[in-house]
Amino acid sequence: MTSVSPDLRKEQLKPVRRKGFFPTLGKQWQLVLMSVPIFLYVLFFNYYPMYFWVTAFQDYKPKLGVLGSKWVGWKNFEWLFSRADFINSIRNTLAMSVINLVFGTVSAVLLAVLLNEVKNRKFKRTVQTVTYLPHFLSMVIVVGMAQNIFASNGAVNELLMGLGLVREPVFFLGEGKYFWWLVGVINVWKEVGWGTIIYISAMTAIDPCLYEAAAIDGAGRFQRILHVTLPGIKSTFVILLIMNIGHLMEAGFEIQYLLGSSVVMDWSQTIDIFVLKYGISKQQYGVATAAGMFKSVVAIILLVAANLTAKKLDEDTLI
Amino acid sequence: MKKLVASMLVLAMLVSMVSLLPIAASADALEPITLTVFRGDPGDQPTDDNKIYKLIEEKFGVKFQFEYLAGDLDEKLGMMIAGEDYPDLFDGGNSADLIISNGALINLLDYVSPEKTPRLWAHIEPQKARLIDKDEDGNDVLYIIPNYGLPDGPQIALSVGGPAFFLQKQVLADAGYPDVKNLTIDQYFDLIEGFLANHPTNADGTPYTGFAILCEDWRHFCLINPVQHLMGRPNDGEVLIDVSTNDFHTETFIDKPYAKAYYKKLNEEFHKGLINKDTFVMNYDQYIAALSSGTILGMFDQAWDFGGATSALNDAKMYENTYVALGPVYPDDVEGKPEGWTIEEHYLNGSLPNVRRGFGISVKCECPERIVAMWEEMMSDEWQIIFNWGIKDEDYYVENGRLLMTEEQYAQLNDANWKLANKAEGFFQSSPKKQGWIMNDITLEDGTVITEGNCWEPGNQNEIVLGLMNDYDKEFLGHYGYSKWADFVNPPIDLAPYGEAWQIDYTPVDVEHQDFCDIQDRMLPELIMCDPAEFDAKWDAFVAEIGPSAKAFEDYMQEHVLIEAQKVLGK
Numbered sequence: 001m002t003s004v005s006p007d008l009r010k011e012q013l014k015p016v017r018r019k020g021f022f023p024t025l026g027k028q029w030q031l032v033l034m035s036v037p038i039f040l041y042v043l044f045f046n047y048y049p050m051y052f053w054v055t056a057f058q059d060y061k062p063k064l065g066v067l068g069s070k071w072v073g074w075k076n077f078e079w080l081f082s083r084a085d086f087i088n089s090i091r092n093t094l095a096m097s098v099i100n101l102v103f104g105t106v107s108a109v110l111l112a113v114l115l116n117e118v119k120n121r122k123f124k125r126t127v128q129t130v131t132y133l134p135h136f137l138s139m140v141i142v143v144g145m146a147q148n149i150f151a152s153n154g155a156v157n158e159l160l161m162g163l164g165l166v167r168e169p170v171f172f173l174g175e176g177k178y179f180w181w182l183v184g185v186i187n188v189w190k191e192v193g194w195g196t197i198i199y200i201s202a203m204t205a206i207d208p209c210l211y212e213a214a215a216i217d218g219a220g221r222f223q224r225i226l227h228v229t230l231p232g233i234k235s236t237f238v239i240l241l242i243m244n245i246g247h248l249m250e251a252g253f254e255i256q257y258l259l260g261s262s263v264v265m266d267w268s269q270t271i272d273i274f275v276l277k278y279g280i281s282k283q284q285y286g287v288a289t290a291a292g293m294f295k296s297v298v299a300i301i302l303l304v305a306a307n308l309t310a311k312k313l314d315e316d317t318l319i
Numbered sequence: 320m321k322k323l324v325a326s327m328l329v330l331a332m333l334v335s336m337v338s339l340l341p342i343a344a345s346a347d348a349l350e351p352i353t354l355t356v357f358r359g360d361p362g363d364q365p366t367d368d369n370k371i372y373k374l375i376e377e378k379f380g381v382k383f384q385f386e387y388l389a390g391d392l393d394e395k396l397g398m399m400i401a402g403e404d405y406p407d408l409f410d411g412g413n414s415a416d417l418i419i420s421n422g423a424l425i426n427l428l429d430y431v432s433p434e435k436t437p438r439l440w441a442h443i444e445p446q447k448a449r450l451i452d453k454d455e456d457g458n459d460v461l462y463i464i465p466n467y468g469l470p471d472g473p474q475i476a477l478s479v480g481g482p483a484f485f486l487q488k489q490v491l492a493d494a495g496y497p498d499v500k501n502l503t504i505d506q507y508f509d510l511i512e513g514f515l516a517n518h519p520t521n522a523d524g525t526p527y528t529g530f531a532i533l534c535e536d537w538r539h540f541c542l543i544n545p546v547q548h549l550m551g552r553p554n555d556g557e558v559l560i561d562v563s564t565n566d567f568h569t570e571t572f573i574d575k576p577y578a579k580a581y582y583k584k585l586n587e588e589f590h591k592g593l594i595n596k597d598t599f600v601m602n603y604d605q606y607i608a609a610l611s612s613g614t615i616l617g618m619f620d621q622a623w624d625f626g627g628a629t630s631a632l633n634d635a636k637m638y639e640n641t642y643v644a645l646g647p648v649y650p651d652d653v654e655g656k657p658e659g660w661t662i663e664e665h666y667l668n669g670s671l672p673n674v675r676r677g678f679g680i681s682v683k684c685e686c687p688e689r690i691v692a693m694w695e696e697m698m699s700d701e702w703q704i705i706f707n708w709g710i711k712d713e714d715y716y717v718e719n720g721r722l723l724m725t726e727e728q729y730a731q732l733n734d735a736n737w738k739l740a741n742k743a744e745g746f747f748q749s750s751p752k753k754q755g756w757i758m759n760d761i762t763l764e765d766g767t768v769i770t771e772g773n774c775w776e777p778g779n780q781n782e783i784v785l786g787l788m789n790d791y792d793k794e795f796l797g798h799y800g801y802s803k804w805a806d807f808v809n810p811p812i813d814l815a816p817y818g819e820a821w822q823i824d825y826t827p828v829d830v831e832h833q834d835f836c837d838i839q840d841r842m843l844p845e846l847i848m849c850d851p852a853e854f855d856a857k858w859d860a861f862v863a864e865i866g867p868s869a870k871a872f873e874d875y876m877q878e879h880v881l882i883e884a885q886k887v888l889g890k
Contacts, residue, residue: 062401063422085837147605152597173600174844261600262534262840281393282829283417285401 108195132193359412466677470755529593556821576655669814
């Protein structure tokens with residue numbers, strides 16, 4: 001490692017002559033061609049819609065268009081933040097996101113670690129397949145099942161009553177205080193297997209020598225998990241965490257929309273549902289855009305903050 | 320000579336070609352087109368070989384491509400409006416006001432007139448004061464020809480098609496067929512309690528539920544509408560209107576003292592176990608499934624809202640589990656009754672044009688003349704028979720000038736799959752149509768004569784409704800000495816000049832109305848389930864919270880009830 005041939009050194013020391021843009025383009029035209037669709041996709045679906053952000057400051061009417069609609073300044077935002085149910089929906093969105101993030105991450109890491117310790121390949125494969133199958137189910141079906149399971153005469157209540165833990169059925173679906181947790185539990189059931197895949201693949205990248213060395217040093221199973229497996233997936237964990245924090249303002253939409261009902265409205269309505277209800281159904285497109293804009297701004301702030309924190313902690317970061 | 324023959328031939332060919340030209344041109348006018356159709360309610364696609372659509376295609380060169388509603392109507396319409404993505408034929412369902420106010424529909428008066436479309440004009444003429452509006456510039460506008468409610472001849476009220484408190488027939492049978500005219504709301508629940516005491520479960524051991532309340536989305540009328548009926552008014556939506564006053568005094572009823580009695584009663588019944596908690600989180604499919612299982616003894620609803628369950632119960636021959644519509648009211652001394660108000664049961668109203676409901680033609684349609692011309696042709700007696708009754712000797716037969724069906728043919732009308740292949744419901748339900756009595760003799764193409772005095776709809780034809788009734792129902796009616804189901808309630812009263820207030824377009828106060836509804840949807844179930852000791856305090860909190868939005872809605876409705884009434888009464 002220390003001795004480098006003088007020739008190579010010379011080569012490296014030569015000043016790098018920057019080639020012009022066009023020669024580079026000529027050389028890499030295949031790469032450029034390949035990125036064109038992606039570039040167009042981002043342009044049309046991510047940048048072009050931003051033009052319509054101006055409608056957040058308008059009383060937007062589709063038949064008048066962006067140029068013909070009336071400008072109203074900050075009125076849409078004022079209206080949003082004057083409504084208790086919008087404030088509620090911010091709270092619900094964040095609460096359910098955090099619950100989903102914590103439950104989802106913890107359960108996925110836990111299951112991945114457990115699976116990693118299983119030596120019987122057949123058993124490991126079976127468990128993996130069974131746990132990630134629900135990911136492919138439509139939320140409509142999952143919620144339909146949950147409604148049956150958690151109904152007053154559903155399996156969970158039968159179990160609780162049979163064990164004598166409660167005297168009358170718990171009204172899981174109709175009491176606001178249960179709603180967030182119900183969403184968390186359903187999401188874990190649906191996504192836990194899917195979540196483990198990336199951690200398991202990170203674990204397979206850990207050098208087996210490390211386990212052997214630890215074993216020779218007298219580390220037991222738990223110590224190997226603690227000192228080899230977990231540190232081995234730390235960077236994956238941090239990257240995923242940062243990405244998920246960027247999505248904190250999206251607590252999901254389908255599950256709350258399907259599982260919610262008017263009696264639990266105060267706990268189930270997320271920002272997305274609020275936007276649908278007032279922005280789309282009531283044709284207040286300006287309000288819908290304003291809420292969307294608010295969401296994006298908060299998401300960017302969260303993402304940058306999480307990234308900075310990770311940098312401070314000297315971890316791998318996303319940007 | 321040869322030359323002459325040849326030139327004659329050429330000439331003949333030329334002449335025949337020229338004479339072919341106009342034919343080619345007229346065939347051009349009937350160039351086959353496919354119309355896109357949106358229906359603001361759920362439904363199923365017809366089969367490809369549906370016989371009525373085939374007939375329409377042959378005669379008019381028109382095919383339809385249906386899109387039915389899936390999910391929430393207002394959301395769907397909001398998306399369509401945002402993208403100006405309109406079908407040719409546009410039925411906005413109960414939210415047609417949204418598409419009208421966003422300029423999605425064309426003014427039909429540009430195409431419909433006494434000269435151009437005599438049949439359509441004759442159809443709307445009697446109710447034109449109600450149907451034709453003024454736009455912002457003061458021009459006459461008609462966006463939608465009502466899909467229902469423009470019948471010929473005197474009103475037919477064989478059964479309750481709208482709101483009522485429904486009760487399973489076996490409950491009345493078990494109680495020994497008591498007189499249920501002018502029932503009080505307490506007596507209604509007493510009947511259910513009495514039945515439950517004797518029969519807590521059905522034959523399979525499934526427990527009965529005393530009373531169900533559907534609260535989902537726009538169908539929350541099952542929760543929030545009953546009070547006006549208990550006060551003795553037909554359906555005015557969410558307001559109570561005093562028709563005896565000149566100014567049609569209009570108020571929201573849900574926040575008034577007389578509403579408290581009903582929800583207090585529900586609270587009482589909840590604690591007696593008649594109402595199941597799950598009813599408040601049930602969606603429409605689950606509700607229909609529960610009704611179809613025959614274990615729900617009673618509910619407040621509108622008959623058309625659970626037609627699927629009624630068919631299912633009839634199909635399964637569970638006649639004792641089908642429902643009879645009753646009209647309970649408050650006792651005359653109900654607390655908080657407005658001064659001078661007398662409570663008299665009126666669940667049935669005069670026939671009402673279903674204003675602004677049905678197909679409109681969208682601004683994106685390229686051939687509005689052709690659609691209107693088609694409707695005009697379809698308003699002919701022959702086409703109306705085809706749509707309502709079907710094909711002669713396949714779906715119905717004629718005897719002595721009467722339109723009749725065999726038991727089998729009538730049963731097909733309850734068979735959803737059969738209808739997808741043999742009825743054109745997707746199109747006809749939202750199109751202008753004749754209802755009520757056939758007012759003149761009709762001679763069909765094959766010379767068969769249908770005499771006046773038949774009904775346009777099979778479901779109203781005496782020989783069918785009474786003649787083909789199942790034995791259980793016959794016997795049931797026999798115990799009461801009634802001839803029809805509508806005899807369980809008072810005969811219809813005259814329609815108020817403003818129509819029915821639920822039809823009034825409230826899009827200008829949409830947000831306030833949403834709040835008004837949200838508060839009810841959220842707090843009324845709480846009130847019904849709460850500890851009786853807390854009921855009064857919770858009721859006061861409810862009244863206080865709903866106050867502002869109720870006031871905004873009430874003021875708007877008062878103003879517009881008067882405007883609607885003025886249209887009919889004149890200045």
